Amino acid sequence: MSWYYSPLDHRKQSILKAVVVDYVKTAEPVGSKTLLDRHTLGVKSATIRNEMADLADLGYLRQPHTSAGRIPSDMGYRYFVNRLMDIDALPSSVESSARKKLSHFQSEVDLVIEHTCRMLADISRYMGVATHPAVRDAAISHVTVSGVAPKKLLVVLLLDNGRVLHGLVDFDWQSRNVDQEHATNYISERLRGLRLDTLADDGSGDADSPDEEAMNDLLKLVRELAGNEMGASAETEVHFEGAGYILRQPEFRDVERLEAFMSVFEEKRAVHRMLAVAENASDTTVVIGSEIPVGGMRDCSVVATRYRVGGRGSGVIGIVGPTRMDYGRAVSSVRMMSDVLGDLLTGLAL
Secondary structure, eight states, X not given: OOOOOOOOOHHHHHHHHHHHHHHHHHOSOBOHHHHHHHOOOSXXXXXXXXXXXXXXXXXXXXXXXXXXXXXXXXXXXXXXXXIIOOOOOOOXXXXXXXXXXXXXXXXXXXXXXXXXXXXXHHHHTSEEEEEOOOSTTOBEEEEEEEEEETTEEEEXXXXXXXXXXEEEEEOOTTTTTOOHHHHHHHHHHHHTTOBGGGOSSOOOOOOSSHHHHHHHHHHHHHHHHHHHHHHHTSSOOEEEEOHHHHHTSGGGOSHHHHHHHHHHTTOHHHHHHHHHHHHSOSSOEEEEGGGSSSTTOTTEEEEEEEEEETTEEEEEEEEEEESSOOHHHHHHHHHHHHHHHHHHHHHHHO
């Protein structure tokens, strides 16, 4: 959704920013007297009251109840994020601690993503969400071939984004005198650096020996396996942690509202739609309330970015929380953990 922004002078900007900051902290509607007491705005209460009324007329603030103060609208939050938000870098000790703790889990992608999401949730106090590295964009780093039965081989494909694919192929390796180490080296050499979506043509030529014929036949089977695994993994997995932080938010004390929110995370495609806006963005993306293309999320915001593995965009990591979110800290947290996750998965892929 795109917003039409009416021009706001410096005073209105200052008052809008003060309302957002106070409402994020208190979850209570903000009145003119409150702003006068808490902020140095250089004007009297009556002037603040008039300016807040103007901001409401323009669509930046709304009044939840007749006798209540004002709270930001989705448009008010959007103006704040685009033009008024302060992004303070998190202390370096927070990043150092995150890297140290997560280094213990650098054994497989699932664990890395799980604990990164949990740490992002703990840092931001909102729900942490991440998609696994996309298979469709990955290239093969290494292939391992090992016999598990007289006529079956286990093939393990290590991708350059940290993902691991594996499967069994029917191949009479014993009667064809195939050495597993030789097969591993041969297949890895032929496939290393190739993207999964380029493996349809097996590229094998005429064989000059039984050994070469066996290797070509095996190479064809591995290519077919890789293609099948890519198709099965077309929709990447989504992981989220920190649902408890959502339960603590005043906005979700309403059971129906909470149920609508939680139902979104039971449908993987809905979460993908929610995060899709960040997949092609060059920077951290903030999606607010009615901008989210998923039902049940009208009271929420998403802050997400694409993490990079080996210098290439691979998956999305972000947080989900109420529109009454500390956006500056949210953006800082997501950016930091994106760097940490990308570095960990890059190391895992080497």
